[in-house]
Amino acid sequence: MIKYILIALATGALAGYANSNLGVFDNSAAGFLFDASLVFLVFMMGLSFGKDRDALEKMKKKGPRILALPLAIAFGSILGGAISGLILGIRMVETATVSAGFGWYTLAGPLTGQMFGAEMGALGFIANLLRELITIVTMAATAKIDRYMPIAFGGATTMDTTLPLMVHYCGNEMAVTAFASGFALSIMAPFTITAIGSLG
Amino acid sequence: MFHLMVVLIAGIALGYFLRGKSKARISKAIFASIMLLIFFLGFTLGSNSELLRSLPIFGWNALLIALISMLLSAAFALLVKRLVKIE
Numbered sequence: 001m002i003k004y005i006l007i008a009l010a011t012g013a014l015a016g017y018a019n020s021n022l023g024v025f026d027n028s029a030a031g032f033l034f035d036a037s038l039v040f041l042v043f044m045m046g047l048s049f050g051k052d053r054d055a056l057e058k059m060k061k062k063g064p065r066i067l068a069l070p071l072a073i074a075f076g077s078i079l080g081g082a083i084s085g086l087i088l089g090i091r092m093v094e095t096a097t098v099s100a101g102f103g104w105y106t107l108a109g110p111l112t113g114q115m116f117g118a119e120m121g122a123l124g125f126i127a128n129l130l131r132e133l134i135t136i137v138t139m140a141a142t143a144k145i146d147r148y149m150p151i152a153f154g155g156a157t158t159m160d161t162t163l164p165l166m167v168h169y170c171g172n173e174m175a176v177t178a179f180a181s182g183f184a185l186s187i188m189a190p191f192t193i194t195a196i197g198s199l200g
Numbered sequence: 201m202f203h204l205m206v207v208l209i210a211g212i213a214l215g216y217f218l219r220g221k222s223k224a225r226i227s228k229a230i231f232a233s234i235m236l237l238i239f240f241l242g243f244t245l246g247s248n249s250e251l252l253r254s255l256p257i258f259g260w261n262a263l264l265i266a267l268i269s270m271l272l273s274a275a276f277a278l279l280v281k282r283l284v285k286i287e
Contacts, residue, residue, distance in 0.1 A: 004235060005234075005235075005238055008235045008236075008238040008239045008242065009238050009239070009241065009242040010242065011239065011242065012238065012239035012240060012241060012242020012243040012245075012246065013242040013243070013245055013246035014242075014246060015239075015242075015243055015246065016242060016243035016244060016245060016246025016247035016248075017246035017247065017252070018246075019243070019246075019247055020246070020247035020248075020249060027244070027247050030240050030243045030244055030247070031240075031244060033236070033240050034237065034240035034241065034243075034244060037233045037236040037237045037240065038204070038237060039203070039204070039207055040233050041230065041233050041234065041237060042204050042207050042208050042211070043207045043208070043210065043211040044211065044226060044229060044230050044233070045208065045211060045230075046207065046208040046209065046210065046211020046212040046213075046214075046215060047211040047212070047214055047215040047218070047226060048215060048226050048227070048230070049211070049212055049215060050211060050212035050213060050214065050215020050216040050217075050218075050219075051215040051216070051218055051219050051220075051226075052215075053219070062286055065284050065285070065286055066286055068280050068283075068284045068286070069277055069280060069281070069286065071280070072273075072276035072277045072279065072280035073273040073276065073277050074273075075276055076269065076271075076272035076273035076274070076275060076276035076277065077269040077270075077272065077273045078269075079269075079272050080265075080268040080269030080270070080271065080272035080273065081265055081268075081269050083268055083272075084264050084265045084268045084269070085265075087264065087268075088261055088264060088265075090261070095265055098265055099265055099266075099268075099269035119258070122250075122254040122257075122258050123258045123261060123262055123265070125251070126251070126254065126255060126258050126259060126262035127261075127262035127263075127265040127266045128266070129245070129251075129262075130262055130263055130266040131266045131269070131270060134266060134267070134270065135270070136238070142274075146274075146278055146281075148274075148277050148278060148281050148286075149274045149277070149278070151277065152270070152273040152274040152276075152277035152278070153270045153273065153274060155270075155273065159204060160204055161237065161241065164230060164233075164234045164237070165234060167230075168230070168231075168234070179205075179208060183205065
């Protein structure tokens with residue numbers, strides 16, 4: 001699986017790069033196809049979860065306790081951002097703001113850019129993008145260590161882009177856990193970014 | 201963002217009624233569309249010239265921020281999983 005993922009990512013990047021130089025397709029078409037395949041995938045995730053008797057039972061047992069998970073993930077993320085600021089010699093408030101995006105790069109990039117300027121905006125975009133890419137690329141390994149590890153790695157992305165892979169590697173019963181965690185973090189991200197950013 | 205939740209719930213509901221039907225076709229369709237999704241993810245990144253310009257400048261710092269926050273996220277998530285007895 002991982003081999004195919006890397007091939008798809010690389011050929012996509014090359015095709016996108018070639019296309020932006022040659023201008024064959026409108027870029028918004030690629031964006032539309034991305035959204036369409038995402039909606040289709042999330043629907044299929046729901047479908048295979050709904051069909052699975054054990055998955056629903058396991059989910060009922062977990063109940064609202066799974067909401068502790070996104071809170072822990074958010075706390076670890078923000079703390080990690082602050083620590084990396086210390087290491088890099090960048091103001092801790094700024095790096096913590098970047099990591100408070102939890103992997104949602106299309107949100108974190110523009111918001112940090114607005115608060116701390118274009119350079120931090122680019123850093124916010126790339127750091128959160130890398131979070132998503134690393135989550136995808138390492139999932140085969142992290143899922144073996146602990147099924148909750150890829151959910152923590154993925155942050156806010158586990159409700160959409162990384163959800164299908166999560167189900168593939170961690171099983172049907174993790175679909176709703178991953179979605180709920182990613183959903184909670186996606187709701188939190190705009191608030192955590194602006195709240196931490198306003199400290200500096 | 202909310203439309204994904206609607207789509208997920210619709211999928212679960214339909215799956216609930218389709219219990220017992222074959223599963224093989226679903227996982228093939230999922231595999232194919234994961235590849236499409238990742239291809240288009242790559243495509244949008246490859247065509248983002250601003251991103252490609254700033255990657256060599258901010259890449260290493262961004263990588264460190266991403267890695268440390270991911271590892272601490274995982275550490276706290278696994279801790280909470282034990283404390284709250286999610287499993």
